[in-house]
Amino acid sequence: GRVYERTPRGERVLRELESIMGRLGAMVQGEEFSPARSQERFRVAMTDHGSTILLPTLLERARKAAPHARLEVSAWRTQAYEDVVAGRIDLALSAEAVPPILESELIFNLDFVCLVGSAQPVRTRRFTLKQYLQLPHAVVETLDGQQTMVDRPLAQLGVKRRVALRLPFFLPAIFAIAKTDLILTVPRRLAKITGSLAGLRIVEPPRAIKAFPYFMAWHSRLSTEPAHTWFRDQLRIVARSLRTK
Numbered sequence: 001g002r003v004y005e006r007t008p009r010g011e012r013v014l015r016e017l018e019s020i021m022g023r024l025g026a027m028v029q030g031e032e033f034s035p036a037r038s039q040e041r042f043r044v045a046m047t048d049h050g051s052t053i054l055l056p057t058l059l060e061r062a063r064k065a066a067p068h069a070r071l072e073v074s075a076w077r078t079q080a081y082e083d084v085v086a087g088r089i090d091l092a093l094s095a096e097a098v099p100p101i102l103e104s105e106l107i108f109n110l111d112f113v114c115l116v117g118s119a120q121p122v123r124t125r126r127f128t129l130k131q132y133l134q135l136p137h138a139v140v141e142t143l144d145g146q147q148t149m150v151d152r153p154l155a156q157l158g159v160k161r162r163v164a165l166r167l168p169f170f171l172p173a174i175f176a177i178a179k180t181d182l183i184l185t186v187p188r189r190l191a192k193i194t195g196s197l198a199g200l201r202i203v204e205p206p207r208a209i210k211a212f213p214y215f216m217a218w219h220s221r222l223s224t225e226p227a228h229t230w231f232r233d234q235l236r237i238v239a240r241s242l243r244t245k
Contacts, residue, residue, distance in 0.1 A: 032226070033226030033227055033229075033230060035065040035066035035069070035230060036065065036066065036067070036068075037068070038066050038068060038069050038227055039068045039069065039070070040066070040069050040070070040227040040228075040231075041069070041070045041072060042069065042070070042071050042072070042090055042091070042227075042228070042231050043072045043074070043088075043089040043090045043091070044071065044072070044073050044074070044089065044090065044091045044092070044093065045073075045074045045075070045076050045077070045080040045083065045084075045089050045091070045092045045093070045094075046073060046075075046076055046092070046093040046094070047075075047076040047093070047094060047095070047142065048075070048076075048169045048170050048171060049170045049186065049187050049190045050076075050093050050094075050214065051073060052170070052171065052190055052193060052194070053187070053189050053190060053193070053242065054093070054235070054238055054239070054242075055073070057238045057241065057242070058234060058235060058238045059071065061234055061237070061238065062231075062234060065234075066230075069227075074089065076092070076093070076094055076142075080092040080094065081096075081098065081099055081102060081217060084102055084217060084218060084219055085099075085101060085102065085219060087219070087221075090218060090222060090228060090231075091216055091217070091218050091228075091231070091232070091235075092216070092217045092218075093107070093214065093215065093216050093217075093235075094214070094215060094217075095110075095142075095148070095149055095212050095213060095214050095215070096148070096215075098215050098217040102217045102218065102219060102220075103217065103218050103219070103220055103223055104215050104216065104217040104218075105215065105216055105217075105232075105236075106213050106214070106215055107214055107215065107216050107235060107236065107239040108213075108214055108239045108242065108243050109211045109212065109213050109214070110187040110188065110189060110211060110212055110213075110214055111187070111188050111210075111211035111212075112149075112150065112185050112186065112187060112188065112205050112209050112211070112212075113185075113186065113187075113188045113191045113202050113203065113204060113205060114127060114132075114183045114184065114185050114186075114202070114203045114204070114205050115174060115177065115183065115184045115185075115186055115191055115195050115198075115200040115201070115202060116183050116200060116201040116202075116203050117177040117178060117179060117180040117181055117182050117183070117200065118178065118179055118180075118199060118200075118201075119179060119180050119181040120135070120180075120181040120182070120183060121181075122135065124203060125203065125204060126203065126204035126205070126206070127183075127203055127204070127205060127206055128206060129157075129159075129206040129207075129208055131206075132161070132183075132205065132206045132209075133159055133160075133161060133162070134162070135162065135181075135183050136162050136163075136164040136181060136182050136183070137161045137162060137163050137164060137165075137182060137183055137184070137185070138163075138164065138165040138166075138167070138173050138176065138177050138182045138183070138184045139151075139161065139163050139165070139166050139167075140167060140168065140169065140170050140173050140184070140186075141166055141167070141168055147185065149212040150185050150209055153208055153209065153210060154208065154209075157208060164182055165177070165182060170186055170190060171194065173186075174186070174190075174194050174195070174198050174200065175198050177198075177200070178198045178199055178200060183203070184200075185205055185209065189242065216232065216235060218232070
């Protein structure tokens with residue numbers, strides 16, 4: 001007889017239906033959400049620095065409280081907020097402004113430092129703007145070919161960096177510059193986690209490079225859904241614990 005195989009789209013639809021049916025069953029039976037019994041799937045888009053900062057503690061908490069739940073993390077992309085609206089993902093975490101159609105919450109502010117390769121002879125505690133612009137940079141492109149939270153304020157001053165390396169992710173960039181003269185501007189918390197592993201020096205950036213907000217965004221249809229309310233609470237707890245460290 002004929003053999004039928006599910007298409008990739010069919011697989012996605014089936015996974016979504018399984019998740020929906022589980023929630024409907026709980027609603028019909030009037031069950032309270034139980035993390036220990038939940039098989040919920042949480043789909044999150046986040047930047048790689050956000051993943052490095054948040055995931056270790058978040059996953060530790062989630063695995064203890066909800067061992068049967070599934071966490072699917074995808075890379076942040078420019079369409080991530082559209083994906084939240086369309087229901088393709090449940091939650092997006094980013095520094096980019098959240099459109100009004102979505103619910104959002106500031107989870108913390110992140111400030112920058114510079115990681116400096118071992119071949120860079122300049123020694124200072126903080127770069128002046130002039131030094132910063134003269135030195136060669138590795139740039140992590142977060143949106144539209146820019147590291148937006150760094151390049152936007154510089155553009156407002158009418159200046160830009162000398163770029164020797166462009167790449168899409170922070171972690172490869174950190175290790176790539178280790179034995180070079182390049183500098184890399186990264187969130188301070190990420191530098192604390194990874195900088196020493198790569199043998200990099202930390203230097204304060206020019207004062208023109210300000211801290212930036214980091215948001216989580218979700219659609220209102222999930223605002224009162226118990227499993228997702230619980231998951232957002234876990235993120236809040238993790239973010240709060242990081243703010244106090």
